[in-house]
Amino acid sequence: MRRVLTLLERKVRAGELGSLPVVLVLAVVWITFQSLNPNYLSPRNLSNLSVDIVGTGLIAVGIVFVLLLGELDLSVGSISGLAAAVFAVLNVNNGVPEWLALVVGVLTGTVTGTVQGFSIARTRVPAFVVTLAGLLTWNGLMLAVLGDSGTVNLDENGLVAKLTSYYFTQDAVAYGVAAVATGAVFLGADLDRRRRRAVGMPHRSSAAVGLRTAVTAVIAFGVAYLLNRFQGLPLALLIFLVMVSGLDILLRRTHYGRQVYALGGSIEAARRASLSVFRVQTAVFAVSGTMAAIGGLFLASRITSVSQGSGSGVLLVNAIAAAVIGGTSLFGGRGTTWSAVLGMLVIQSISSGMAITDTPPAVQFVITGGVLFAAVVIDALSRHSQEAHGRA
Template sequence: MLSSSGLRRAAAAFVERVRGGDLGSLPVIVGLVLIWTVFQAMNPVFLSSTNLVNLTMQCAAIGTIALGIVLVLLVGEIDLSVGSVSGLAAAVLAVTFVQLQWHPILALLAAVAAGALVGLVYGFLYTRFGLPSFVITLAGLLGFLGLQLWVLGDTGSINLPFDSFIVQFAQQMFLPAWASYVLAVAAAAGYAWARVLRARRRAAANLMSQSYAEIAARSTVLLVFLTASAWYLNLSRGVGVMFLFFLALVVVMNIALTRTRWGRAVYAVGGSVEATRRAGIRVDRIFVSVFVLCSTLAAVGGILAAARLAAANQSSGAADTNLNAIAAAVIGGASLFGGRGTAFSALLGIVVIQSISSGLTLMNLDSSVRYMVTGVVLVLAVIVDSMSRRTRAATGRA
């Protein structure tokens, strides 16, 4: 049972972190609530279960690409070619699976391997020759777009079989209602257990740790949110397996960033490359691993996008794919200055981006309005990040 004194201490600790400039995901969550409130007031269909199911499915592909962008932002770099890499992966998948008649698993592996190879090349050029990531990935944006067109050939478009597992996974696979509730309970329980273990470790080391009251409060809120979300989505088609796959990637990457030596090194490099090098960490390896993961996730996102469309064509990965992925990472809380952000930045950011897109589409507004609104939200996110950095610097926090 939660004691009132424990809750007061948890609330006081939260207020203290906010005053110190550690806003976390608060600005994104507040902004998302405002966006949903406005669009629901303008069109009652916006928060319908059917529309929210569609929104979650739309988040998976670009959200996966944004997850890779979060990684490069954490080390203070950028990748401008994720759209082209995702399009190239989609082309490789379509050609190997449809035209060359490869087994689906081999075709998927080939597409993912193409993305990993791109990241390896970027890492080599960055660490060996010291080229700025902006220049390397800008060249990649153009070069791999051309390679994508060459792989597709004269047809320019290849349809994926609707009865294939790849397309079924992206379009028609949804969890049974009971499974979604079990998963919600398991996720909340796993979160609580992980927090308790972390609190115990910190207490044993005589470090400040999260109180059990705060852990219980957060876990309860998470359980209620996940269960209610599953119930509401089940009023329509339910929880999409492709969206769950994206969530699983976010959770795995969050664990890698917060629970492994590699993850701590990533944050250290983003804070200060020279200090990290002097601490004995192989900085070059960290940069290479981040570029490889970013391009690999871009390839996975391209595969998901092609599967949802049931086709790969010349426009795969084009249009606003790059901009939305980068905007999602920044809006979600990843700092352009490096060293700050989490894997969940990709999730929060892409939900904001897709909410804006869905809301404006329901209002029958032109795509030009969506670009302008997204641009304004992006600028506001950077302003919040910059102001929080100044606050932390003024209060002496890292």
Template sequence: MVTKGAPETGSAPISSHVRGYLDRVRGGDVGALPAILGLVVLCTIFTILRPAFLSEGNFANLFTQGAAVTVIAMGLVFVLLLGEIDLSAGFASGVCAAVLAVLLTNHGWPWYWAVVASLVTGAGIGLVLGVLVAKLGIPSFVVTLAAFLAFQGIVLMLMNEGSNISIRDDTILAVANKNVSPALGWLMLAVGLAGYAAVQLWQARGRVSRGLTADPISLIAIRVAAVAVIAGVAVYVLNQERSRNAIVVSLKGVPIVVPLIVVLLIGWTFVLRRTAYGRHIYAVGGNREASRRAGINVDRIRISAFMICSTMAAVGGVIAASRANSVDPNTGGSNVLLYAVGAAVIGGTSLFGGKGRVLDAVLGGAVVAVIDNGMGLMGYSAGVKYVVTGLVLLLAAGVDALSRKRAAATGLR
């Protein structure tokens, strides 16, 4: 017998989950839905207009083309969740890439120590920015705008006022230019699917053990099957031969940068969703004063978010250096910051704080890469691509603002 008012236990039917999701969407909680719909629409349009868009070679290029921006956007999510901004993330990645190149090429350091030095540089940059924002109370816009200007000068100084430093280390070059073997690609997919299914079942079992309603096994099966189909198709396409002369050089397999991004996505998602630190990030972003009164060390959370952002910018700098085979004064500049912020916002992370996921950066990064790549195939100029990307970003920000108003009106926020 169930006592009136007691929490419902067991698994709810799929229909109730569907109704609940639709109610949340109508209430303003659209999540990543706009980004997913945008990806579907854009890919459909570009495929119709330029069938080469979904060729094996271009499909692989999409992953490597948007990898650096996506990784930088992952770090920006942590800052945006607090309602802050980091305008220096692009050139911070350039500084860290320059440190990597100078140590590798000019001083002959092993790749692993050069990478560590690059990451430490990124963390140090974030520490300085975070202290200025949290301890001195300078607005993050001002602090990071000043850093944006200063880091351009630092990159120039590290590059001897404009020189180009080539990257010759095979390990670093492999990050964005090499692929895993087809067999290893399938093995990673199998392990990933098994892990995803295990986590879903473990979460459902945990909710049932606490007397809460859990997702039914059929819904979990649908989720796992959907991920298996999407990822399976991607691995199959990437495992096809992409070289025009396979006798001389073979190009097939999942790009190495893809599992790197997946590992970062899983790791940071776990941090945000399954740790006290992640809950504190959302709490501070939602209401800073209430978080302070609840005993959360707000300053420490804010400083750490900037450190994570700049460290991820360093990872993005390493990827960018690998893809370009070199580092120059423009590394991390140009449209890198704009695309990274755009990726996070387009994916669904709110500019007002308290709402967002690391997955948003990946989805938004995919949208940005598809726009840039697809319009490039169609022969449009860089100016047109900037205009379209800007309009998409404005649309995403508008959806975020409207959804927040809708959520406030319906009492969901």
């Protein structure tokens, strides 16, 4: 245990804070709102919270990929609205089978993201400019797809509507998912420790692996218990966690993921190392567009409709803020898909707390903005500390 604490202290001094700041912020938010309203941490509210984070959270996961390159995608809100509009018009207005319309909607995001990534990689025009143009273009195309009616109501009994309304009511399902998550964390951490030790690299101790597994078990089974006290495990949350886990493996365990981190560290060094900068950049924006489309479909599912306001408002800001607040660096090269989950939890927890305590929306924007500013400051200070220790 002493070794674990010493390692933690060393990482903090070196600027490797990880998810510690956002976990502390989340704890403060929950304690504050629970003291103001005892129903805040009730199973019902937490269950609703777990579904509400999914749509924007999926978009934020795509943003993480872009931020890892040190870039920014401003078009994800418009892409999410366009994908939802394409699905709704095909399925509801034109009678296309729901599964086919769903595939076309997701591919819409993939194609738009690929077009933007290709343009950025080929012309080397800043991503900010290209995606800003995309924001306007895809939003205009969404309005054209929706036509004069401006609103399309989804089938409440359809597949997409059930994405956010279906719950696994059997207790065993939630506990089973918790057990699988705990086992996966242990196996992943232990495998990483063994591989590093085998080649003489710095590695976690067995105690550190055990501690991480224990913390995961407490959180996973605690969440499962609370969800089972209401309606059970939401399908939306399960899909969200599976996708986040899969993309996390893609980033941290594959050659492609290592290329993404390498480009975020130094794009010029990546070029000199003969990495395919063009293909990686294009693929990253394709992932961002795809995740935006999937997130847009979940958002449409939540309200069972698509309108001219889909993908607008604070959606873009919340998606970017979630990724940054969760610990993804604006300087590139640092962050994981789980950053989006933690950041989205903070943002939605604040929103839920404001709603349950009847606080004016203006206060919510101020608090969220303050948390975002603090996250950016911590990110900058962390980077400076890493540079001082020769790690950046």
